[in-house]
Amino acid sequence: MTDPRAPENLVDLSRYPLNDPGCAMFGDIVRSARNSLAETGSVSFPGFLTPDAVDLMAAEAEALSPLAYEGPRAATPYFFNYDLARTDDPDHPVNRRNRRALSQVAYDLIPPESALYQLYHWDPLPGFLARILEHDRLYRTEDPYQALNISVMREGGCQQWHYDRSSFVTTLLVQEAETGGDFEYVPGLREDTDEHYDAVRAVLDGDRTRVRRLELEPGALNLFKGHYALHRVTETGGARKRLQTIFGYSPEPGVTGSLKSSIMHYGPRVGVRAGLDPADIRALVD
Numbered sequence: 264m265t266d267p268r269a270p271e272n273l274v275d276l277s278r279y280p281l282n283d284p285g286c287a288m289f290g291d292i293v294r295s296a297r298n299s300l301a302e303t304g305s306v307s308f309p310g311f312l313t314p315d316a317v318d319l320m321a322a323e324a325e326a327l328s329p330l331a332y333e334g335p336r337a338a339t340p341y342f343f344n345y346d347l348a349r350t351d352d353p354d355h356p357v358n359r360r361n362r363r364a365l366s367q368v369a370y371d372l373i374p375p376e377s378a379l380y381q382l383y384h385w386d387p388l389p390g391f392l393a394r395i396l397e398h399d400r401l402y403r404t405e406d407p408y409q410a411l412n413i414s415v416m417r418e419g420g421c422q423q424w425h426y427d428r429s430s431f432v433t434t435l436l437v438q439e440a441e442t443g444g445d446f447e448y449v450p451g452l453r454e455d456t457d458e459h460y461d462a463v464r465a466v467l468d469g470d471r472t473r474v475r476r477l478e479l480e481p482g483a484l485n486l487f488k489g490h491y492a493l494h495r496v497t498e499t500g501g502a503r504k505r506l507q508t509i510f511g512y513s514p515e516p517g518v519t520g521s522l523k524s525s526i527m528h529y530g531p532r533v534g535v536r537a538g539l540d541p542a543d544i545r546a547l548v549d
């Protein structure tokens with residue numbers, strides 16, 4: 264009997280022959296994906312999952328969704344980042360905290376026998392992404408909480424305008440909300456040498472001139488360069504949850520995330536396990 268959770272049965276290999284990287288079709292897909300990434304910083308693969316796989320993975324994500332932890336309820340575009348401008352100006356983008364209503368199931372709570380986990384651990388997937396991104400190979404990140412996540416948005420969920428820390432992110436939408444939950448982005452807003460704060464402020468104030476919207480359907484894989492493109496998810500409506508998986512791959516081996524970030528996004532249990540003082544943990548999650 265065929266195993267419905269085996270990655271070869273989840274991915275539509277007739278459309279995306281990830282198991283045959285030498286074939287002409289694979290090469291054509293890679294070339295066109297590189298063009299799209301160069302133009303917009305994003306590339307989508309609609310129908311990446313078979314319809315049966317979408318149903319299976321949505322059911323798995325739904326069953327795991329009660330384990331999702333609701334992270335920070337407001338955040339700036341830069342989260343608690345880094346060595347950016349320090350200023351008391353409340354209108355400056357580094358101080359603009361916007362509403363965030365998003366829960367995440369951490370990697371350590373996703374069962375190894377699940378289709379979600381099996382697909383993340385299937386080597387042809389990072390192999391395919393590495394070819395597109397022109398890396399020799401990609402590694403699964405080694406963070407016990409961040410490597411693979413399910414992002415859960417209930418009614419009224421949203422994600423504020425922000426940049427990602429990592430250079431690219433790979434997501435797979437498995438279930439749409441009834442309304443809203445649209446992914447919007449502004450390609451190429453940030454440069455290594457210039458944060459372009461005025462342009463960021465304009466987007467936060469509602470300027471739509473450079474905003475693009477991705478039409479993602481359940482089963483679509485997306486590769487997105489979120490370090491340079493400001494992006495958000497618009498507010499969701501209806502009882503059906505928006506469920507998306509996030510795959511952590513990196514060109515460098517042994518990558519882990521920060522403990523502080525994991526406590527904020529996956530809850531106090533992460534700090535308890537790391538042996539932190541309860542007062543320090545409370546300071547991060549309250």
Ligand SMILES: [Fe+2]
Nearest residue numbers: 426427489494
């Ligand atoms: Fe992001």
